[in-house]
Amino acid sequence: xxxxxxxxxxxxxxxxxxxxxxxxxxxxxxxxxxxxxxxxxxxxxxxxxxxxxxxxxxxxxxxxxxxxxxxxxxxxxxxxxxxxxxxxxxxxxxxxxxxxxxxxxxxxxxxxxxxxxxxxxxxxxxxxxxxxxxxxxxxxxxxxxxxxxxxxxxxxxxxxxxxxxxxxxxxxxxxxxxxxxxxxxxxxxxxxxxxxxxxxxxxxxxxxxxxxxxxxxxxxxxxxxxxxxxxxxxxxxxxxxxxxxxxxxxxxxxxxxxxxxxxxxxxxxxxxxxxxxxxxxxxxxxxxxxxxxxxxxxxxxxxxxxxxxxxxxxxxxxxxxxxxxxxxxxxxxxxxxxxxxxxxxxxxxxxxxxxxxxxxxxxxxxxxxxxxxxxxxxxxxxxxxxxxxxxxxxxxxxxx
Amino acid sequence: xxxxxxxxxxxxxxxxxxxxxxxxxxxxxxxxxxxxxxxxxxxxxxxxxxxxxxxxxxxxxxxxxxxxxxxxxxxxxxxxxxxxxxxxxxxxxxxxxxxxxxxxxxxxxxxxxxxxxxxxxxxxxxxxxxxxxxxxxxxxxxxxxxxxxxxxxxxxxxxxxxxxxxxxxxxxxxxxxxxxxxxxxxxxxxxxxxxxxxxxxxxxxxxxxxxxxxxxxxxxxxxxxxxxxxxxxxxxxxxxxxxxxxxxxxxxxxxxxxxxxxxxxxxxxxxxxxxxxxxxxxxxxxxxxxxxxxxxxxxxxxxxxxxxxxxxxxxxxxxxxxxxxxxxxxxxxxxxxxxxxxxxxxxxxxxxxxxxxxxxxxxxxxxxxxxxxxxxxxxxxxxxxxxxxxxxxxxxxxxx
Numbered sequence: 001x002x003x004x005x006x007x008x009x010x011x012x013x014x015x016x017x018x019x020x021x022x023x024x025x026x027x028x029x030x031x032x033x034x035x036x037x038x039x040x041x042x043x044x045x046x047x048x049x050x051x052x053x054x055x056x057x058x059x060x061x062x063x064x065x066x067x068x069x070x071x072x073x074x075x076x077x078x079x080x081x082x083x084x085x086x087x088x089x090x091x092x093x094x095x096x097x098x099x100x101x102x103x104x105x106x107x108x109x110x111x112x113x114x115x116x117x118x119x120x121x122x123x124x125x126x127x128x129x130x131x132x133x134x135x136x137x138x139x140x141x142x143x144x145x146x147x148x149x150x151x152x153x154x155x156x157x158x159x160x161x162x163x164x165x166x167x168x169x170x171x172x173x174x175x176x177x178x179x180x181x182x183x184x185x186x187x188x189x190x191x192x193x194x195x196x197x198x199x200x201x202x203x204x205x206x207x208x209x210x211x212x213x214x215x216x217x218x219x220x221x222x223x224x225x226x227x228x229x230x231x232x233x234x235x236x237x238x239x240x241x242x243x244x245x246x247x248x249x250x251x252x253x254x255x256x257x258x259x260x261x262x263x264x265x266x267x268x269x270x271x272x273x274x275x276x277x278x279x280x281x282x283x284x285x286x287x288x289x290x291x292x293x294x295x296x297x298x299x300x301x302x303x304x305x306x307x308x309x310x311x312x313x314x315x316x317x318x319x320x321x322x323x324x325x326x327x328x329x330x331x332x333x334x335x336x337x338x339x340x341x342x343x344x345x346x347x348x349x350x351x352x353x354x355x356x357x358x359x360x361x362x363x364x365x366x367x368x369x370x371x372x373x374x375x376x377x378x379x380x381x382x383x384x385x386x387x388x389x390x391x392x393x394x395x396x397x398x399x400x
Numbered sequence: 401x402x403x404x405x406x407x408x409x410x411x412x413x414x415x416x417x418x419x420x421x422x423x424x425x426x427x428x429x430x431x432x433x434x435x436x437x438x439x440x441x442x443x444x445x446x447x448x449x450x451x452x453x454x455x456x457x458x459x460x461x462x463x464x465x466x467x468x469x470x471x472x473x474x475x476x477x478x479x480x481x482x483x484x485x486x487x488x489x490x491x492x493x494x495x496x497x498x499x500x501x502x503x504x505x506x507x508x509x510x511x512x513x514x515x516x517x518x519x520x521x522x523x524x525x526x527x528x529x530x531x532x533x534x535x536x537x538x539x540x541x542x543x544x545x546x547x548x549x550x551x552x553x554x555x556x557x558x559x560x561x562x563x564x565x566x567x568x569x570x571x572x573x574x575x576x577x578x579x580x581x582x583x584x585x586x587x588x589x590x591x592x593x594x595x596x597x598x599x600x601x602x603x604x605x606x607x608x609x610x611x612x613x614x615x616x617x618x619x620x621x622x623x624x625x626x627x628x629x630x631x632x633x634x635x636x637x638x639x640x641x642x643x644x645x646x647x648x649x650x651x652x653x654x655x656x657x658x659x660x661x662x663x664x665x666x667x668x669x670x671x672x673x674x675x676x677x678x679x680x681x682x683x684x685x686x687x688x689x690x691x692x693x694x695x696x697x698x699x700x701x702x703x704x705x706x707x708x709x710x711x712x713x714x715x716x717x718x719x720x721x722x723x724x725x726x727x728x729x730x731x732x733x734x735x736x737x738x739x740x741x742x743x744x745x746x747x748x749x750x751x752x753x754x755x756x757x758x759x760x761x762x763x764x765x766x767x768x769x770x771x772x773x774x775x776x777x778x779x780x781x782x783x784x785x786x787x788x789x790x791x792x793x794x795x796x797x798x799x800x
Contacts, residue, residue, distance in 0.1 A: 047724070048720060048723040048724045049722075049723040049724070049727075049728065049729070049731065050719055050720055050722070050723030050724075050731045051723075079716070080716060080719060080731065082732060082747060082748065114716070115716035115719075115720070116715065116716045116749060224720065225716075225720050225723065302702070302787075302791075302795070303795055306791070306792050306795035306796045307795065307796065309792060309796045310795070310796030312796065315516065316479070316480060316514070316515035316516045316625075319450055319480060320448060320450055320515070320624065320625050322449075322450070323448040323449040323450030323451075323625070324447070324448045324449070324450075327449075328449065329449070331449065331450045331480065332482060347482065348482065349516060387702075387792055388792060389789040389792045389793060391702075391706070391792075392706050392709060392787055392788060392789045392791075392792060393789060395702070395703055395706035395707065395710070396706045396707065396709045396710030396712065
């Protein structure tokens with residue numbers, strides 16, 4: 001443990017109220033994470049054709065594999081803001097770089113909030129110097145607060161692990177409030193580690209970890225313009241080099257996946273109007289891609305999600321969703337259980353009173369749906385939520 | 401006009417309360433449509449891998465291109481009921497055929513309602529003889545009522561048109577309450593016409609008409625196990641033969657499309673919890689398939705649909721949905737309007753106060769979203785709805 005005063009070696013944090021959405025408010029909405037030295041860096045970003053200006057800059061600047069700071073704001077996504085949006089983001093990173101005394105190429109912007117509005121530059125510019133001045137080793141929770149939009153709580157996690165020779169740590173923070181948050185401002189996440197991982201390996205690990213965690217959750221099936229998951233590694237002199245020891249690589253990859261899984265589950269739990277968190281486990285497919293197609297169709301079906309909300313073991317909707325996933329299977333041979341209660345076995349409804357038991361299982365805040373298609377040995381799990389009246393209310397009139 | 405006592409030449413109707421869902425209720429839930437002679441017939445059915453027993457029988461029996469009667473019920477979808485479901489459906493059509501004095505091969509079953517429960521055969525069997533005895537020329541509205549589930553009103557339409565030589569009529573009826581209704585019981589529709597169209601041509605016309613109408617609407621993006629759209633043509637001696645006159649073919653096809661469009665719009669308007677009906681018009685694509693991909697993504701996005709519910713011209717969500725449709729376009733060059741109010745032109749927000757005007761347009765029960773991607777000359781329109789708190793309530797606990 002490095003202690004709460006320095007939760008992760010090599011990184012400093014700062015957050016400030018800049019009135020991004022509305023002048024004069026005291027809410028933290030501008031944040032900075034800075035590494036002591038240029039860190040090894042990798043990112044995964046949204047696959048939406050329409051992407052925000054900061055996402056474009058992240059892609060450009062991380063080509064080098066190095067990054068020393070992330071400048072983040074909530075309240076404005078700087079998306080669909082054209083050339084102005086990009087030049088604004090460049091300018092802010094330049095101001096930050098100047099104050100930090102480093103190259104702007106080493107700073108990435110990350111934004112979340114309403115789209116289509118230019119950044120309020122006149123309010124942001126003067127906040128950069130005090131933001132940099134306030135950097136300290138301990139304030140990561142302030143950063144986590146500053147990137148929240150409709151999140152009801154900050155999402156952070158610290159994970160300790162070790163290589164064959166030495167302990168290391170991963171610190172993560174994220175904002176979500178839905179895999180898609182209102183106005184597509186959605187997912188921003190930063191993962192920091194005190195172990196030094198070569199950038200190409202870091203990227204490879206991150207892509208794979210994201211595929212198995214962040215990309216296996218869904219609130220409403222939408223994809224944002226701003227999704228960015230950034231990892232910075234070894235931000236201090238003398239950081240342990242991961243090297244090429246394959247068992248060390250495995251330790252790091254495993255810890256990274258755990259950190260990503262923990263953050264993505266926190267995001268789902270705090271999804272808009274969410275009252276149920278459900279693991280959709282599909283097994284018995286010919287390959288993982290098939291399992292994923294089926295799990296996603298189930299996870300994204302409004303009829304399945306409203307049934308979850310009603311704690312109604314309406315298994316027919318689950319089977320029906322699976323049937324439209326474009327994957328061939330035998331409906332008359334599948335097994336289905338909800339909350340561990342077998343409902344369908346070999347295509348037949350079980351004879352016991354599954355209804356009462358399954359309803360009881362669904363009264364829990366988290367439960368599992370397991371669908372075995374018996375076509376092969378592959379499987380996957382997608383994390384989803386219910387659809388509540390509150391989800392509708394939150395999103396019906398978000399901007400006002 | 402043939403008058404209300406015989407709304408369509410060659411067909412008779414009957415409906416009865418059989419207590420399908422619950423014994424002893426007075427609700428009409430079993431219905432029969434019978435043609436005086438074997439009619440030319442075609443159908444389109446669900447593309448879900450999991451399909452109901454009656455759907456399988458429709459596919460088998462319409463191979464012949466002839467059909468003389470449709471036996472329909474609500475309250476039970478006879479889906480996911482295995483071999484029992486199929487033998488039950490066969491038995492009911494056989495009882496009906498016997499009483500009508502025709503071959504069972506000429507009767508198709510159509511069911512809608514809860515899935516996973518066997519049909520209550522002991523209650524249905526004794527109702528077949530009185531159902532047949534009550535057939536008359538005028539009771540089509542009773543049939544439209546008998547197939548309703550969560551529909552709040554029956555959906556019917558009569559359309560008069562003419563070939564080059566003679567007038568003809570199309571009578572349609574449908575049940576919907578959502579492109580997907582609760583428990584996937586969803587769409588059943590029957591279209592009757594007094595003109596005689598060769599079965600192969602009828603099928604071709606029906607597939608094309610459905611593609612442009614029923615398959616261009618969405619409530620929640622799900623696909624049912626029971627969707628069936630049946631057309632019966634020329635159910636009487638001396639029916640006008642459509643022949644091979646291409647202008648007559650065009651007249652009929654056009655009338656069929658109009659009838660399908662009218663029924664599908666009625667279904668959308670009566671969708672579960674629907675307060676807004678929205679035409680998503682996408683144009684300027686390289687081909688119609690691209691336009692359809694984009695229109696569907698917009699039409700099915702929960703964030704777009706909740707914004708419709710809130711009468712919020714949250715155009716960013718529309719652009720974002722378009723961006724994830726898998727179609728390449730230039731976000732910085734598109735035009736977007738809501739309710740006829742221009743919002744984005746050539747990728748830039750218009751300078752006028754579009755917000756007030758667009759909000760006012762969205763207060764209407766029906767409005768249009770128009771997105772021009774300027775990549776080509778193709779276009780399409782998808783009809784969708786808002787997502788309301790009531791949709792969630794209706795579906796959270798449908799079965800109880």
